[in-house]
Amino acid sequence: MYSLVAEGIGVQNWTYILVGITFALYIGIAIWSRAGSTKEFYVAGGGVSPLANGMATAADWMSAASFISMAGIISFAGYDGAVYLMGWTGGYVLLALLLAPYLRKFGKFTVPDFIGDRYYSKTARIVAVLCALLVSFTYVAGQMRGVGIVFSRFLEVDINTGVIIGMLIVLFYAVLGGMKGITYTQVAQYCVLIFAFMVPAVFISIQMTGNPIPQLGFGSELADGSGTYLLDKLDGLSTELGFAEYTEGSKSLIDVFAITLALMVGTAGLPHVIVRFFTVKRVKDARKSAGIALLLIVILYTTAPAVAVFARTNMIETVSNKAYSDVPEWFKKWEETNLISFSDKNSDGKIQYFSGDAFLKGEDGKFDFEKPNPNTENELYVDRDIMVLANPEIAKLPDWVIALVAAGGLAAALSTAAGLLLVISASVSHDLIKKIVNPKISEKGELVAARLSAVGAVCVAGYFGINPPGFVAATVALAFGLAAASFFPAIILGIFFKRMNKEGAIAGMVVGIVTMLLYMVKFKLGWFDDVVPDKSEWWFGISPEGFGTIAMVLNFIVSIVIMKFTEAPPKEVQEIVENIRIPSGAGEATH
Amino acid sequence: MTDKSNAKAYWKENIRYLFILLGIWFLVSFGAGIIFKDALNTIKIGGFKLGFWFAQQGAMYVFVILIFVYVRIMNKLDKKYGFDV
Numbered sequence: 001m002y003s004l005v006a007e008g009i010g011v012q013n014w015t016y017i018l019v020g021i022t023f024a025l026y027i028g029i030a031i032w033s034r035a036g037s038t039k040e041f042y043v044a045g046g047g048v049s050p051l052a053n054g055m056a057t058a059a060d061w062m063s064a065a066s067f068i069s070m071a072g073i074i075s076f077a078g079y080d081g082a083v084y085l086m087g088w089t090g091g092y093v094l095l096a097l098l099l100a101p102y103l104r105k106f107g108k109f110t111v112p113d114f115i116g117d118r119y120y121s122k123t124a125r126i127v128a129v130l131c132a133l134l135v136s137f138t139y140v141a142g143q144m145r146g147v148g149i150v151f152s153r154f155l156e157v158d159i160n161t162g163v164i165i166g167m168l169i170v171l172f173y174a175v176l177g178g179m180k181g182i183t184y185t186q187v188a189q190y191c192v193l194i195f196a197f198m199v200p201a202v203f204i205s206i207q208m209t210g211n212p213i214p215q216l217g218f219g220s221e222l223a224d225g226s227g228t229y230l231l232d233k234l235d236g237l238s239t240e241l242g243f244a245e246y247t248e249g250s251k252s253l254i255d256v257f258a259i260t261l262a263l264m265v266g267t268a269g270l271p272h273v274i275v276r277f278f279t280v281k282r283v284k285d286a287r288k289s290a291g292i293a294l295l296l297i298v299i300l301y302t303t304a305p306a307v308a309v310f311a312r313t314n315m316i317e318t319v320s321n322k323a324y325s326d327v328p329e330w331f332k333k334w335e336e337t338n339l340i341s342f343s344d345k346n347s348d349g350k351i352q353y354f355s356g357d358a359f360l361k362g363e364d365g366k367f368d369f370e371k372p373n374p375n376t377e378n379e380l381y382v383d384r385d386i387m388v389l390a391n392p393e394i395a396k397l398p399d400w401v402i403a404l405v406a407a408g409g410l411a412a413a414l415s416t417a418a419g420l421l422l423v424i425s426a427s428v429s430h431d432l433i434k435k436i437v438n439p440k441i442s443e444k445g446e447l448v449a450a451r452l453s454a455v456g457a458v459c460v461a462g463y464f465g466i467n468p469p470g471f472v473a474a475t476v477a478l479a480f481g482l483a484a485a486s487f488f489p490a491i492i493l494g495i496f497f498k499r500m501n502k503e504g505a506i507a508g509m510v511v512g513i514v515t516m517l518l519y520m521v522k523f524k525l526g527w528f529d530d531v532v533p534d535k536s537e538w539w540f541g542i543s544p545e546g547f548g549t550i551a552m553v554l555n556f557i558v559s560i561v562i563m564k565f566t567e568a569p570p571k572e573v574q575e576i577v578e579n580i581r582i583p584s585g586a587g588e589a590t591h
Numbered sequence: 592m593t594d595k596s597n598a599k600a601y602w603k604e605n606i607r608y609l610f611i612l613l614g615i616w617f618l619v620s621f622g623a624g625i626i627f628k629d630a631l632n633t634i635k636i637g638g639f640k641l642g643f644w645f646a647q648q649g650a651m652y653v654f655v656i657l658i659f660v661y662v663r664i665m666n667k668l669d670k671k672y673g674f675d676v
Binding site for chain 1: 598601602605609612613616620621624625626628632636637638639640643644646647648650651652654655657658659661662665666669673674675
């Protein structure tokens with residue numbers, strides 16, 4: 001007993017305890033708040049308070065990628081990481097000002113509902129459903145893989161078992177609880193994930209700079225009394241090792257601009273985000289909950305760049321030019337999982353860390369750790385995810401903090417996967433079955449259909465999680481481009497442009513999404529040529545990630561030009577538009 | 592005032608606020624954080640170069656403030672035109 005106290009109960013046991021408690025909590029909430037009607041299943045009954053909706057939106061929004069990968073990506077990208085920070089937050093301004101209040105006033109269940117009614121056309125609705133499914137599936141397949149990776153790392157099972165555990169849990173509470181169930185579990189998940197992200201960040205900020213607020217800490221002087229600013233030190237270290245200066249970045253201005261805009265507009269066009277604003281009571285609440293959601297998201301998003309700087313500096317100082325035999329325990333541990341790999345090319349027993357790939361890529365496009373790259377002196381490969389996962393260990397924080405990061409990562413992954421699956425099930429049961437295939441289906445029948453489609457969606461997502469097709473990983477980031485290219489213009493024009501008609505909107509959506517898909521296939525996957533074309537061939541110097549901006553502009557232009565040559569929408573539709581512009585009298589969401 | 596012209600006036604005022612707020616949205620992110628980043632980087636506040644700070648911190652704070660300002664303005668506007676019920 002004495003030794004147990006002296007050595008603590010260990011990281012693994014702490015992980016089981018914290019993950020076990022949080023899971024029991026989520027399942028308890030799901031049982032307590034299960035859905036009894038289609039309205040509860042699709043929009044949580046429409047009576048969610050702005051605060052709860054804001055928290056749920058924030059948890060829904062912040063995926064395993066935000067929680068685990070973002071700080072790591074920033075720590076390697078430096079200034080360029082700003083595209084994700086601004087891109088994934090700035091979209092909420094567009095949502096709050098241009099979309100959420102009006103869509104709430106419109107008062108239906110889904111985005112295709114709006115497109116179908118506003119553009120008085122079944123074709124428009126079908127195009128919208130197809131876009132929604134395409135966007136959501138590309139997004140969710142990546143999430144399920146993420147869930148699997150998180151489970152496998154923290155619970156020490158293999159990735160496929162991890163995906164299956166994740167599927168079962170999501171299945172349980174999304175199918176049972178519907179929107180109502182996931183909304184209240186997401187509230188709990190937000191609390192878990194933000195606590196888990198902030199605790200290590202605060203600890204490390206104090207260690208490195210003496211300032212407990214990470215947002216201020218990374219702009220402060222180092223705590224070692226040298227009087228050097230942390231960022232200056234990191235800029236120096238980076239250039240010394242042959243990387244670009246941390247605060248300058250290396251992407252071109254136009255590409256940074258395009259990617260940021262595509263991510264912002266894409267965020268505002270993602271169906272699983274938009275649908276959140278159908279769940280509150282009044283138009284007023286829709287505006288307010290967008291503000292609360294963004295505030296809660298920004299707490300994590302402004303901490304991430306600080307974590308990036310702390311982790312990067314710590315990492316370089318711990319490994320660069322140090323003897324391999326003296327590396328700390330975490331280094332060996334992550335080496336086992338291939339997230340770190342070292343090859344002593346010059347046999348001096350020390351780790352030389354410079355820019356450039358330490359290893360050559362195999363035929364599958366992944367690094368082959370048996371083949372050191374002879375063209376660079378760099379001897380170290382570091383996976384970017386390490387930056388958050390190993391951060392507490394690198395900073396020598398207590399075991400329970402390390403376990404907390406596990407619970408937080410799982411909360412982030414599960415909440416996002418559940419939100420997406422719900423959109424997919426609503427698209428199938430409501431937009432396809434109820435509105436197109438069998439309008440006479442009863443309320444009860446529709447609820448059964450909704451649950452069955454959720455089960456189907458989980459299985460498809462799980463399949464992709466276990467057998468990830470190469471293009472899924474590549475296209476997750478591009479889901480934003482697809483959303484930007486399809487929904488955003490159609491919704492904006494539908495609200496702010498009374499004269500916009502079905503011909504214009506449909507043509508715009510089709511041209512937008514097809515252009516985006518073609519560009520993606522050509523420049524990201526290289527299906528047209530035998531290899532992925534070089535950067536120099538990008539149109540206007542814009543990467544596939546940023547191309548959503550161009551496709552969106554194209555959508556706007558095509559919509560407006562076609563509209564000019566075709567008939568104005570019928571009078572009833574123009575009245576719908578006038579009506580959604582006025583906030584009062586927002587009824588409850590109906591069929 | 593008739594219902595229709597009331598609604599029109601409300602909408603006009605709403606659009607004017609949107610232009611102002613989205614103008615600020617554009618300036619802090621695409622302006623300060625991207626286009627004028629290099630110029631602003633010559634100014635340093637604490638350890639932060641200003642352009643870098645806007646891109647990784649400042650723009651996000653302004654986004655949050657913008658939405659809450661919008662919420663306030665719109666609540667007032669709704670009241671002014673009697674749309675707050």
